[in-house]
Amino acid sequence: MKKPSGAAPVLAVLSFLGLFLPSPARPQDRPDIDELKKTALKVFLDCDYCDLEYIKTEITFVNYVRDRLEAQVHVLISTQATGGGGTEYTLTLIGQNDCRDIQDVQTYYSVKTDTRDDVRRGLVKALKLGLMSFVARTPIACRIAVDYAPPERPIEVRDRWRSWVFSLSGDGWFSGEKSYSRRMLNGSFSANRVTPGSKLRLGLFADRKKERYEFENGAGGTDTFTGVSSSWDASGTWVKSLGDHWSAGVFLEAESSFYRNIDLSLRIAPAVEYDFFPYSQSTRRQLRALYTLSLNPISYREETAFGKLRETLLKEELSLTLELREKFGTISLNAEGSNYLHDLGRYRIDTFGSLSLRLYKGLSVSFFGGYTWYHDSQLSLRLRQPTYEELLLRLVELPMNSNYFVSVGFEFQFGSIFTNVINPRFGSPRRGGMSFRFF
């Protein structure tokens, strides 16, 4: 029932085209547009970062559906950072049902200085052009106009910065009420040079957080507790491309962290990476294995549980990362193992995974979680016991054997498959949600 034979719909389209295509010449014969809209292309937009309401109000010659299997074209939009600090949007248009013989890939680049209006307009334009191959098969095609306005003279592109991009940022957050206040400040500077042959990233980052709580003590007065933590980090990465699958480079880092009891840590770490897929497919799939060997002199803020104030550590680390962006969803898995060379018994294994899958019509599940086994690898732990407040506010690192977080969610939707309508009246109710960012 859901699988049309293939030839029949094409014939139906053919007869429609025959009826309506040359209509502009005779406006009195113009077909009823609302009838044409009923046979318009069914599109499933698969994009996490797009302004979907805007797209739906700008592109009205297609019908948007909620479920990917209903669509004639699945538009899978994946993103990657560009060397200039912008974003590469890869629009993979996958024909389905009676359009399964068409496939196309369009690309749109936003630049770092674009506002969200610039980005949504650019994306709509790329999407319109990409959809035309499909729309041309539907009767509504007769009502689409294409204008071409060639520029007076070509714009000359010359890069006097030789691919260098610099960026300076600062942020502050302040919040509070009568008996509670919080203040966070951070600043960063980066200088990057990214070319297909090599990648150089230099960065500086510093942050400071202060929380203040007021509570009544037993004696009828008021006590105040103030928690302060801060950290800074300077880092550099240089990577040389060695063919479609191999890369080699070096990490340099200097950092300080209150939470982790680190006064100053320096790290120099040569590394080599192998991608099982060619790097050119990275927007859709990557399986990267990265091996790092680091030399790390550290001085601590307070004496550690091992009685050290400073030491030099040699550590090796292997990390395996899988990233897949497919029609059925997104998969991201990462496993890392590291050990100290002075004592092979001190090692750490870290796993992380996130899956977001559209399993069947209307049914989707999401999962993310991580598990870390420490195996006596927390060498920077403080010797002293944390205070009660440091414990509750989680201001200092605590000894642990393992640490985990896991989240599972599912959603089942049924009913109307169309999502064309935008109705902004009375606003939209706030949907709960959580955003996470991992580095």
Add this chain to the structure above:
Amino acid sequence: MSTQRRRPAALLPVVLLLAAAAAAQAPPPGPAGPPPPKPRVFVDWPGGDLAALQAEAPFVEFVADLASANVLLAVAPAGPAASGAFTLAFTGKGPFQGDDNVLPFAPDPGATPGEAARGLAGAVKLGLLRYAAKTPVAADLAVTFLDQAKPTSVNDKWDFWVFSLSANTFLNGETQYRSGSYYASVSADRVTPALKIQTRAYGNWNDNWFDLGGGAVYESATHGYGGSALVVKSLSDHWSAGGFLEAESSTFSNLRLSLTAAPALEYDLFPYSESTRRQLRLLYRVGLTRARYYEETVYLRTAQTLLQESLDIAYKVVRPWGKAEARVKGSHFFHDFSKNRLEIEADLEFRIWRGLSFQIEGGYSRIRDLLSLSAEGATLEEILLRQRQLATGHSYSFSVGFNFSFGSTRSNVVNPRFGNGGRSFHMGM
């Protein structure tokens, strides 16, 4: 211990299996070399009117020689010769390798030869756009839809009703700390331009566990339930009328159960059809609430009936320079006008000059209406873990940020080696 060690190793085959599955359905081969300035099209149409095609699609270059072309267009008659029907077969070469398509074309039965030729040229033009989109010509193309079609012009057996069930959990722990959050909701919505119906019910539960050392443990749990229904009727391009029904129960707010019914009226200074670009909505609402509390409140109540009115003004504009949003909301209770609240929120993203942009976001609330505040107060742990509404006359949050970028900011190079640093994702609930 030994089982723990085996677990990460067991991940490896799974990873390799997934990768192999993905590799089995590899994407089409990528383009070879940089894009040409314009697609070069060779038309295979014996006896065809090439001039008409050239006039219709000036954004491509028609070439006479097959070897220099990167798009092949074969126009072949389809069906009986007199029908004027054609099959247009597009084949990409070189940078357009793999970009193939077949479009059927048949003229209107009563069409004059001129109309039929224009129709055919129009179909060719649409078919060529995908190639032009991959060349610098794309910047000078504009695609427009000549009509306005209603978004509801679809054949929908569900009559626009969408139902959804969802559940989420988040668990987090280490040796001395554990926490869990659970969330579930059901919703039924029907949104059309004339009428908007949104209903939902939800519940959330949270628990925390701390090992304080020396055998002492601190444990706590909080929860909330609720439901809401919103019905809005469109009266005109600027006016809407509707109502809210709400139920809520929350340990944080000391509410055992509150039920609210609130009719409301809204006016948008701009037409609603411009909502993705700008809106200035004024929403007036009168609500009748029956509330019961877990603990006696600071006003010595365990239950009460309240009448409240509120005015909510929301402004939003998205323009090439950035985005601005502002909101002012005022409300008061009728039994005592001094029990009131004023909330102000603003969010501005502004590109001042090329690479320099600012972002400011903030809110301030003047709070005089915490009627549900428990008389018992909160423990030290409840304060630090923010599990209780505390007495306050105000609350604020404010953030400011700037970014200045310069250099080759228009560079489109993607280099994924050693990772691109930072990945984020959103989990909706």
